[in-house]
Amino acid sequence: MNAVLESGKAVAGSVQAPRLQVFKWLVRRELWEHRGIWIAPAICAAIILFSAAVGHVSLDGNPEPRGPGLVVNAPAAAQWAGTALLGMAVPFYITLLFTQFFYALNSLFDDRKDRSVLFWKSLPASDLETVLSKVFVASVVLPVVALLFTVVTQAVFALLAAVRVGEIATQLGTAFGPNAAAAARAFVGALASPQLWLADVLTLLWVAVGFALWTLPLVGYGLLVSAATARAPFVFAALLLGGVGLAESLLFHSDWFVGQLFQHALGAIVGLSHATAGPAAMNAHGYVPSVSGERLLAAVTSPDLWGGVVLGVLFIGGAVWARRYRDENT
Amino acid sequence: MGTLIEATGLSKSYGSARALDDVSFSVEAGRIDKQIGPNGAGKTTALKALLGLTHYDGYLRVAGLDPYRQRDALMQDVCFIADVAVLPRWIRVHQVVAFVEGVHPRFRAERCREFLARTNIPPKAQVKTLSKGMVTQLHLAIAMAIDAKLLVLDEPTLGLDILARKSFYDALINDYFDESRTLLITTHQVEEVEHLLTDLLFINRGKLVLDTPMDRIGERFVQLITTADHAAPARALGPIHEQQALGRFAFIFDGKDAAALAPLGELRTPGVADLFVATLQGGQQ
Numbered sequence: 001m002n003a004v005l006e007s008g009k010a011v012a013g014s015v016q017a018p019r020l021q022v023f024k025w026l027v028r029r030e031l032w033e034h035r036g037i038w039i040a041p042a043i044c045a046a047i048i049l050f051s052a053a054v055g056h057v058s059l060d061g062n063p064e065p066r067g068p069g070l071v072v073n074a075p076a077a078a079q080w081a082g083t084a085l086l087g088m089a090v091p092f093y094i095t096l097l098f099t100q101f102f103y104a105l106n107s108l109f110d111d112r113k114d115r116s117v118l119f120w121k122s123l124p125a126s127d128l129e130t131v132l133s134k135v136f137v138a139s140v141v142l143p144v145v146a147l148l149f150t151v152v153t154q155a156v157f158a159l160l161a162a163v164r165v166g167e168i169a170t171q172l173g174t175a176f177g178p179n180a181a182a183a184a185r186a187f188v189g190a191l192a193s194p195q196l197w198l199a200d201v202l203t204l205l206w207v208a209v210g211f212a213l214w215t216l217p218l219v220g221y222g223l224l225v226s227a228a229t230a231r232a233p234f235v236f237a238a239l240l241l242g243g244v245g246l247a248e249s250l251l252f253h254s255d256w257f258v259g260q261l262f263q264h265a266l267g268a269i270v271g272l273s274h275a276t277a278g279p280a281a282m283n284a285h286g287y288v289p290s291v292s293g294e295r296l297l298a299a300v301t302s303p304d305l306w307g308g309v310v311l312g313v314l315f316i317g318g319a320v321w322a323r324r325y326r327d328e329n330t
Numbered sequence: 331m332g333t334l335i336e337a338t339g340l341s342k343s344y345g346s347a348r349a350l351d352d353v354s355f356s357v358e359a360g361r362i363d364k365q366i367g368p369n370g371a372g373k374t375t376a377l378k379a380l381l382g383l384t385h386y387d388g389y390l391r392v393a394g395l396d397p398y399r400q401r402d403a404l405m406q407d408v409c410f411i412a413d414v415a416v417l418p419r420w421i422r423v424h425q426v427v428a429f430v431e432g433v434h435p436r437f438r439a440e441r442c443r444e445f446l447a448r449t450n451i452p453p454k455a456q457v458k459t460l461s462k463g464m465v466t467q468l469h470l471a472i473a474m475a476i477d478a479k480l481l482v483l484d485e486p487t488l489g490l491d492i493l494a495r496k497s498f499y500d501a502l503i504n505d506y507f508d509e510s511r512t513l514l515i516t517t518h519q520v521e522e523v524e525h526l527l528t529d530l531l532f533i534n535r536g537k538l539v540l541d542t543p544m545d546r547i548g549e550r551f552v553q554l555i556t557t558a559d560h561a562a563p564a565r566a567l568g569p570i571h572e573q574q575a576l577g578r579f580a581f582i583f584d585g586k587d588a589a590a591l592a593p594l595g596e597l598r599t600p601g602v603a604d605l606f607v608a609t610l611q612g613g614q615q
Contacts, residue, residue, distance in 0.1 A: 016406055017435045025432035033420050114419055118412035119469075121383065125433045126402040324401075327384045 022125050026133035027141070030107070037142060040099045041149035044091050048153055052160045072179060077186035078196060084187070085200050088157060089150045093211060093269050096146040100138050100215060104222025105233045107134045108323060127324040131223060135316055138219045143208040150204060158191045207268050210300070214267035217308040220315025227322035264308050334359045334480055334512050335380065339388035342375050342536075349375040350386065351536035357512060359479070363529040365516045366606055372536040373516040374412075377484050380514070381410050393479055406435070409478035414466040414486050419458040423451055423468060430472055442475035445501070462489050470498055474506045481506070482514045499523060520603040530602065532609050540609045548599040552588055554581045556595030564594050571608030582608040 031037065108131070111117040120130065161168075165188040173181030190196060225237040245258045263270075335357040342350040349372045357363050365373050378384040380392055382401030390397060395404045417426060423446070431439040446453070449467045457465060466489060473481060487495040503526055507513060515523065530547070532540035542550065554564055561579045565572065567590065569581035582600050583591065591597055600608070 017433055022433045025429055028432075029421075029425075029429055032422075032425055033418070111418060115413065115416045116418040118383075119417055122381075122405070122410050122412065123430060123433050124402070124405040124435070126405075325385075327378075 017124070019129070023129060023133060023136075026125055026129060027136055030133060030137045031141070033110075034103060034107075034137075036099060037103075037137075037145060040095050041092055041146055044095050045149050045153040045156075048088060048091065049156055049160070052157050072183045072186050074186070074190070077183070077190040078193065080183075080187050081190035081193075081196055082200065085154045085157075085191075085196070086203060088154055089204060089207065090269060092146045092150045092153075093207070096142055096211065097215070097265055097269075100142050101218055101222050102234070103142065104134070104138050104219045105226050105237055107138075108223055108226035108319065109229065109233045128320050131227070131316060131320045131323055134223060135219060138222075139212040139216060143211050146211075147204050147208045151201060154200065161188050161191055211268035213300075213305055213309055214264050216312030217264055217315060218312075220312035220319065223319035224315045224322065227319040228326065260304065260308075263304055267305065332358055334361075334393055335514070336391045337380075337388065338390075340376070340379060340390055341387040342372075342379060342384065348536040350379065350533075352388070353533070353536070353538045355531055355538060355541045357514065357529065359512050360508075360510065361528045362507065362513045362515070362526055363531060364523065364527050365514065365531045365533055366518065366520060366602070372533050374484060375536075376533060377410070377412070377482055377514075377516060381408065381412075381482065383412075407478060408480045408482065409436075409473055409476040410480075410482035410484075411469055411473050411486065412484050414469045414483070415462050415489055417457045417465055417469055420456065422454055422456050423460075424453045426457070426468070426472065430476075434476060436477040437472075438475050438477065442471050445471035445474060463491065463494055466490055467494065467498075474501065478511070480512045480514065484516050485518075486515060487517070487519060495519075499526060502526075520606055524602045527602075530605075532606060534610050540605070547602075547605065550585055551600050551605060552583050552586060552591060553598050553600040553604065554583065554591050554595050555579070555598065556581070560594045564591070567591065571604070571611060573604075573607075580604070 111120055121127075165185060169181040169184040172184050222233075222237065225233045225240075229236045241261065245255070245261070248254055248257045333356050335355075337356065338354045340350050340353040341348070351372075353372075353376065365376060375384065379386040379390060380397055382397035382399075382404060385398060392404060393407050397404050421429075427439055427442055427446075430437045430442075446468065449464065449471070451460060451464050451468055457468070460468065466487075470486065473483070487498060490498065502513070517523065527544050529543050530540060531538060554569070556564055556579050558577065558579065564579070564581050567583065567586060570584045571582040573580040582604060588597055
């Protein structure tokens with residue numbers, strides 16, 4: 001028998017696929033399964049651009065002309081343009097908050113529900129690799145997709161603004177006076193500045209990184225519930241969070257936990273508003289809206305942020321453990 | 331090297347139910363082993379233990395590895411199908427083939443596509459649009475394209491019609507099996523694979539009730555076919571099983587000398603199905 005075995009085909013001996021390649025396929029598999037990754041931001045972009053394409057100025061319900069008080073100059077126009085662009089990112093990041101959390105909540109649960117978990121577990125990809133591929137999608141792919149959709153939406157918005165500037169300026173002029181028309185032209189002029197776009201993209205990158213870090217404990221928590229719960233991961237996850245918040249308020253009359261929850265959910269979006277809060281500044285190339293460096297620095301050195309990251313890593317470890325050792329009674 | 335699976339005192343309980351009760355067996359490389367047992371007998375639990383999917387008590391090594399602690403390493407050498415009828419519903423046929431090719435170094439996509447070309451499965455179809463039989467065919471095509479030391483199949487032909495079952499077993503034996511591979515199959519459809527097997531394990535109520543190579547069955551077990559007037563003396567010799575049909579009596583004896591039985595009637599080697607019923611009922615007495 002031994003002789004036969006040794007002369008047999010190259011079945012003996014350990015071969016392994018390169019781990020990076022396995023990881024790539026695991027991520028690709030996530031993108032096949034979760035089409036919502038593209039659909040949610042696409043809907044968001046469609047709504048914004050549709051409004052930008054057909055919107056017009058009307059005085060209905062807004063009868064107070066404000067034009068005369070408006071100061072139109074280059075720094076102010078740069079400030080408006082920067083704020084408008086980054087403001088467009090907010091709906092994308094709010095959408096992302098939901099797609100990310102629901103992705104995490106369902107990603108390890110769905111294949112347990114339809115029993116295909118045994119198929120996935122029959123392949124030589126470890127549970128650690130599987131869970132990490134889901135963390136990667138939730139905390140890297142999804143924010144990058146949101147970033148790309150935001151930038152494309154901003155660019156199309158800027159083009160629409162350039163095309164429609166005459167029309168809108170006339171409407172504004174009629175409604176609010178010549179000052180408002182000049183403001184609209186200055187705004188569209190500022191949108192053409194390359195420095196504005198550089199600052200915009202850098203800010204969005206920064207926000208994407210901040211988003212991934214702030215929400216890591218939420219992603220980890222979602223994955224842990226997803227891997228461990230017997231049914232209804234959303235109900236379980238929501239009840240547990242609500243229960244902890246309620247228990248704290250009853251026992252200690254405080255709301256630290258709920259505050260933390262909001263801070264982690266909205267931390268990156270708040271960071272976005274901080275980023276645009278500074279005044280526009282003159283540099284060698286012209287006026288660009290400044291990113292408030294101090295506030296951003298305060299955000300990355302926040303103990304709440306890093307405490308959350310540590311908690312997120314622990315949750316992810318728990319999710320790997322549950323994925324590996326939970327006895328699926330099929 | 332020769333022993334692929336070694337289990338000693340394997341036990342597993344779900345609450346107070348003993349799914350596996352002190353089971354010991356070993357499987358040599360290059361064998362086709364079959365675990366047979368009624369529903370709920372502990373077959374699937376035994377497989378899950380072998381594949382590191384469940385915790386157990388006792389000693390167990392598969393390909394020299396502890397399946398529970400070294401599961402990741404084990405999965406490089408073992409291919410298993412826990413439930414042939416289940417694949418992710420959202421995935422497309424060409425996607426699942428590409429995915430397995432990407433993560434499994436022993437998977438030969440060409441071979442898989444050859445198997446699939448013999449079926450009516452459309453390559454772009456989503457699994458949820460396929461019939462149950464097609465999902466099974468797809469799953470088996472994937473498994474048979476993997477060059478694994480050990481292929482474990484849990485109820486592989488459940489839900490397939492008789493033609494598909496036959497073509498599956500033909501393909502398994504002709505295209506897949508060779509001396510370097512071991513197959514472990516659980517089933518309760520006994521007859522159709524009987525002639526393929528090299529070894530037999532019967533499990534009932536968590537206990538191993540029979541563990542024998544197929545070619546030893548004739549030496550150990552004998553079936554006596556006789557008429558009513560010889561029934562009483564036959565019964566006196568202590569058969570493990572007795573069956574009466576159309577006025578004829580069939581007794582199965584374990585470890586009895588054929589010479590003593592020969593005068594009582596016709597002797598033959600019992601079929602696996604008869605042996606299965608005999609040992610199971612024996613175990614329940």
